[in-house]
Amino acid sequence: MPHPSPRVPRSGSVSRSPSSRSGVEPFYVMEVLKAAAERQRTHGDVIMLCAGQPSTPAPAAARARAVEVLDSEVLGYTEASGILPLRRAIAAYHERQSGIAVDPEDVVVFPGSSGAFSTLFLAAFDVGDRVVMTRPGYPAYRNTLQALGCEVIELDCGADTRFQPTVRQLEEVAAAYGTPAGLIVASPANPTGTIIDAAELAALARWCEANGCLLISDEIYHGLSYGRPTASAWETSREAVVVGSVSKYFSMTGWRVGWVLAPASLRRPLEVLTGNLNICPPAVAQHAALGSFTEQARVELDGHRARYAATRDLLIARLPEVGLRDYAPPDGAFYAWCDVGHLTQDSVSWCRDLLADCGVALTPGVDFDTVEGHRKVRLSFAGSTSEVAEALDRMAASPLLQP
Ligand SMILES: Cc1ncc(COP(=O)(O)O)c(C=O)c1O
Incomplete structure (x- = not known):
C-alpha cells in the first residue's frame, strides 16, 4: 500500500521536524543587514561597509553579451560542466595568471563557487571525514561541511602567519587525529584579506599530495591584490582543487558563475553530481561571463x-585615527579585519549600536571566528572611496570608538 509522504502537511497529520544536518549556524551579518535596511528607511543615511561584494555592475562587455544572447539564443540547459567556450576562456585566464597549462577539460563550471564547494565536498568527502580550515575563515565552508556530515577541524591562525595555515x-593535526x-586554504582570504606566502602554499600542496589529503585552494579573490604576489596551488600540485568565481575581481556576484580546476580523479564525479544537483550553471550568465574575460573587461576591472587600492591606502592612513590600530594586513580582497577588543566583547551588539549611532554598517566577527569573533569586526572597502572616507569621519566622532 502506498504511504502518504510524511513531509506533506495534512490536517491531523504530524509534521516532521527538519533534518538535524540542517541545523547549521546562520550568518549573523543578516541581522545587521536587516537593521541597516530599517535605518535606511527611517534615516536614509546608511553607509554599508558590511557587504562582501563589489558595488559596481558586471563589466560592459559581459552585459553586452547577455543582451545579445537574450535575443539570439534559446538559452536552454547547457552541458552540466559548462559551455566549452567558457571553459576555454577560464583555462586561458589561469594560464595567463599563473603561467600553468590548463586544459578546458580540467574546468568544471558551477552556479557560483558556492555551488562548486557543496558539489566538491560531496564528491570528495564521506560522512565522518575530517576537513581542516582556518579560524578566522569563511563560515560557509564550515556550515556546508557540517551539513554534509563531515567533521571540521579549525586551525587557530594568527597574525604571525598572516592568519594562514x-x-x-x-x-x-595528523599526529592528533590521523591524516x-x-x-581548505583561501588566499586572498575572507575575512582577513591576507595572502599566503607562495612557498608555504607550495609546501602545503606538496604535503597534501604526499599524504593523500585533498587541498582545496579558494582563489576566488585572485586579481584583487595590492603588491603581494598570489600563487596558485596548481603551480605545485595537480592533485589539488583550485576554486574560482566571477563574483569578486570580475564584479559579477549575482550572475552565479564559479568553477573548479579539478584533478583527473574528481572530474567525472563532479560532472555527474552537478548534473543531478544543478543540471547546469545559468545559461545566460555563462554567456555573459565570457565577456568578462575579454581585454575590454580587463581594463574596466583593473x-x-x-579604486580599491586607493581606498585601502586611505584606510591604512586613517584607521589608527579612529582608534583601530590592530588589523590584519589587507594584502588583497577588499576587507579590513579589525580588533575592537578594547571597545567591546560583544561585536554583534557593538555593530548594532554603531549603526544606530551613526549609520555605518560593519560585519561582526562572530560569523568568521567562533572563538575571537566577539572582539572583531570586518570592514568591507568594496564601496566608493568617498563613502569609506565619510564612514571614517562618522566613526571618529562616535562615542562607541572612544575607549
Ligand atoms: C572566501 C570565499 N569563498 C567563496 C565565496 C562564495 O562566492 P560565490 O559563490 O559568489 O562565488 C565567498 C563569498 O563571499 C568567499 O568570500
Missing part, C-alpha cells in the same frame, strides 16, 4: 582594483 599545523581528508 602552515605545514606544521597540519602535521600536528585529514581535506584542507580600474576597479585601482
Whole structure:
C-alpha cells in the first residue's frame, strides 16, 4: 500500500521536524543587514561597509553579451560542466595568471563557487571525514561541511602567519587525529584579506599530495591584490582543487558563475553530481561571463582594483585615527579585519549600536571566528572611496570608538 509522504502537511497529520544536518549556524551579518535596511528607511543615511561584494555592475562587455544572447539564443540547459567556450576562456585566464597549462577539460563550471564547494565536498568527502580550515575563515565552508556530515577541524591562525595555515599545523593535526581528508586554504582570504606566502602554499600542496589529503585552494579573490604576489596551488600540485568565481575581481556576484580546476580523479564525479544537483550553471550568465574575460573587461576591472587600492591606502592612513590600530594586513580582497577588543566583547551588539549611532554598517566577527569573533569586526572597502572616507569621519566622532 502506498504511504502518504510524511513531509506533506495534512490536517491531523504530524509534521516532521527538519533534518538535524540542517541545523547549521546562520550568518549573523543578516541581522545587521536587516537593521541597516530599517535605518535606511527611517534615516536614509546608511553607509554599508558590511557587504562582501563589489558595488559596481558586471563589466560592459559581459552585459553586452547577455543582451545579445537574450535575443539570439534559446538559452536552454547547457552541458552540466559548462559551455566549452567558457571553459576555454577560464583555462586561458589561469594560464595567463599563473603561467600553468590548463586544459578546458580540467574546468568544471558551477552556479557560483558556492555551488562548486557543496558539489566538491560531496564528491570528495564521506560522512565522518575530517576537513581542516582556518579560524578566522569563511563560515560557509564550515556550515556546508557540517551539513554534509563531515567533521571540521579549525586551525587557530594568527597574525604571525598572516592568519594562514602552515605545514606544521597540519602535521600536528595528523599526529592528533590521523591524516585529514581535506584542507581548505583561501588566499586572498575572507575575512582577513591576507595572502599566503607562495612557498608555504607550495609546501602545503606538496604535503597534501604526499599524504593523500585533498587541498582545496579558494582563489576566488585572485586579481584583487595590492603588491603581494598570489600563487596558485596548481603551480605545485595537480592533485589539488583550485576554486574560482566571477563574483569578486570580475564584479559579477549575482550572475552565479564559479568553477573548479579539478584533478583527473574528481572530474567525472563532479560532472555527474552537478548534473543531478544543478543540471547546469545559468545559461545566460555563462554567456555573459565570457565577456568578462575579454581585454575590454580587463581594463574596466583593473580600474576597479585601482579604486580599491586607493581606498585601502586611505584606510591604512586613517584607521589608527579612529582608534583601530590592530588589523590584519589587507594584502588583497577588499576587507579590513579589525580588533575592537578594547571597545567591546560583544561585536554583534557593538555593530548594532554603531549603526544606530551613526549609520555605518560593519560585519561582526562572530560569523568568521567562533572563538575571537566577539572582539572583531570586518570592514568591507568594496564601496566608493568617498563613502569609506565619510564612514571614517562618522566613526571618529562616535562615542562607541572612544575607549
Ligand atoms: C572566501 C570565499 N569563498 C567563496 C565565496 C562564495 O562566492 P560565490 O559563490 O559568489 O562565488 C565567498 C563569498 O563571499 C568567499 O568570500
